[in-house]
Amino acid sequence: MGQLLVVRHGQASFGADDYDVLSPTGEEQARVLGAALADLAPDLVVHGSLVRQRRTAELLAAAAGWDVRLREDPRWNELEDLAQFAAVSGSPDGLDRDGFQQWYDAAMARWTGGEHDHDYSEPFVGFRDRANAALADVADEGTVVAVSSGGPIAAIASVLLAGDATTYGRLLPGIVNAGITRVISGRRGLTLLSFNEHQHLPPELRTYR
Structure with missing residues (x-):
């Protein structure tokens, strides 16, 4: 049985000249996330091609003490x-x-x-399908941590819940930076185990954009 942890990147620099970099809060969120996952032994860490996603993956892997390969896949990118x-x-x-x-x-x-x-x-259906294809392609690689963004995470969760565009729209706004969504892969296919875990983050590090 495979275990997939899809995590949202740390807080980006909203309102700055370059949004696609982690804020100081975002960097700390990534480190706290890594410390919370230190007992995990992933076979793979995959991330999108956005700077905020790659940097989150690097920081959390270092904080967790993982000696693991990092793979880039732009299908995990935000819309x-x-x-x-x-x-x-x-x-x-x-x-x-x-x-x-x-x-x-x-x-x-x-x-x-x-x-x-x-x-x-990129219409909604195409966006939804490429996020779920990225998930399916790592489902058989053991324990995987995927660093993505709110949009792909909402797209994946809505499909696994047999939801629609309305479900996507309701899930998206509440996704926490450095939150964890867990999916298991087994004989019944992919199953959503949990959505948007963020208890590892203290209140002052809980952000939504």
Whole structure:
């Protein structure tokens, strides 16, 4: 039986010139996660090609004391949502926090709705399927830790729960940085064992973006 731990990267640098780097909080989250998983002996650590994902994988592996190979697979990457959404829903530049959230929620609903797939470089169904394909491809490699992002994690969990785009939308906002989603692989296929574990993080390290 295989065990797959899909973890979200540490907090990125939201609002900075380069979002795709871990914040100091994100680096600490990765180290705390590694310490919490020190008793695990993974056969593989896989991560997306984004800087925040790769750096999280490096920090947690070092903190855990693992001598394990790291593999990059861009299928674990987050959706490039803002660029796609802005191309069809207008730019969110200049909006305040509430205005941005309203814009984002409407753009997300349009993307997941399935009626405008031709407007997007990566429609929702394609995004969902590539995340689940990445999971399936490591299901038989023993104990695997995959460092990804909120979107792929929500896509994987919603499929394993036999959910739909609505399920995806409900799962996504609550995924914690450096949280753990556990999947087991056995004779019955892939089964979601737990979603978004974050008890290893003290309250001051629990962040959502």
